[in-house]
Amino acid sequence: MMTTATAESLDEETSTIADRVFGQVRQAIVEGEIPAGSKISEPALAARYGISRGPLREAMRRLESTNLVERRPNLGARVITLSNDELLEIYVIREALEGMAARIAAERMSDAAIADLKDLLEQHRREVARADWQTYFQEEGDLDFHFRIVQGSGNRRLIDILCNDLYHLARMYRCQFGMKSDRAADALKEHELVADAIAERDGELAEWLMRRHIRASRRAIERRLAGER
Amino acid sequence: MMTTATAESLDEETSTIADRVFGQVRQAIVEGEIPAGSKISEPALAARYGISRGPLREAMRRLESTNLVERRPNLGARVITLSNDELLEIYVIREALEGMAARIAAERMSDAAIADLKDLLEQHRREVARADWQTYFQEEGDLDFHFRIVQGSGNRRLIDILCNDLYHLARMYRCQFGMKSDRAADALKEHELVADAIAERDGELAEWLMRRHIRASRRAIERRLAGER
DNA sequence: GTTGTCATCATTGTCGACAATTAGTCCTGT
């Protein structure tokens, strides 16, 4: 069972130091080890990972491009604090992009990949009884499903945008706030509908269902945010 | 009249050297000054811009994140050679993203911005007679229109993805191959339809029209590519 | 003649040090 839905296989042994520390600090940021909004000191981080400032600066540049840190010239880098509006913006983009991914996946996904997708859903269905299922599903299982659909599109740039940028932001948000909603059961049902549409090679329906699914998730977040204040 | 449709205003005076050279080499790549597929030598480029390798490497990292250059560890960086398939992939993403942008723009764009948009189209309509109009429209005017719609969405991340990544790739492709199609007149008409839908605050129609417009552009490219071989 | 191996070379990756800009603080004058 895959645990981290990332495109590049997070080798931890990518010959270059800058790439490795990029993955490490990204994980640290996403999982909240480096708190959101905190200022990042280059010498401190460099010492923490036992490297020089050169590779660390390159890693920071990559993190800046993935929108996980903000940099202002001569002032330093800060971990982003994703506001509520920005979180909703991400869901809008996911609706458009993953809807398209579902459409293409319905047309181009291999039969074997579709079978695997159904296996995953079957597994989720069986695990509903688990005590920590809701937690697991909301933290990893949900993204695993979306990850496979996106992969099924075969559009490399689409995969890149979603898996290397947006999914990390979604995970970061989940690690910050508990994201305790009762939508897990509904989400699983919506997943099954999307998978059925893909299995029937109905691209238009798959896109429509996927968009409705993500829109429902966004609305649930909107409600939660509205009720919180 | 704006000539380069980029999000950050390409200041040429962003206090840090790495950022400035990033913009310069990006322009050089997009406009073909540095040919596609060519290997990039760090010492050579550093000398060319009169800087050291440190800032240049950071600029390369940013270029790598925007998918304009490919890097392989210990092997160097190469300017990407966007294959036909990758170009079509970009149009698929544009269809999804700009369709959503048009929908939101129809809901949230200010009346003044809509008036400006119509002015731009009116200007394009008047310039149809110009001898070099087809060239201008295909090189800049078309992107100007799309740029404004995307801006109208107000979704910062959406704006970032489209203006800082995809549009540069589209421009790069246009600078490489002549992109001489007779779709200019049709495209202008489709633009007007989209603008009308936005003016009537019909988000669903605006999205549908925008998607059809971009799909038509993609199909025109497909036909051209098929006829070429 | 072909192929395998080795040595040289160029290029990339990494590091430590210097220069420049910013933030904070303390002092002074009104």
Place this chain on the structure above:
DNA sequence: ACAGGACTAATTGTCGACAATGATGACAAC
């Protein structure tokens, strides 16, 4: 007491040099 300015300190931006990895060529063996 408060405002303004200058000084100090820390952090970032930049540079040149060293180490390591991959490529190119020649030479020798089969």
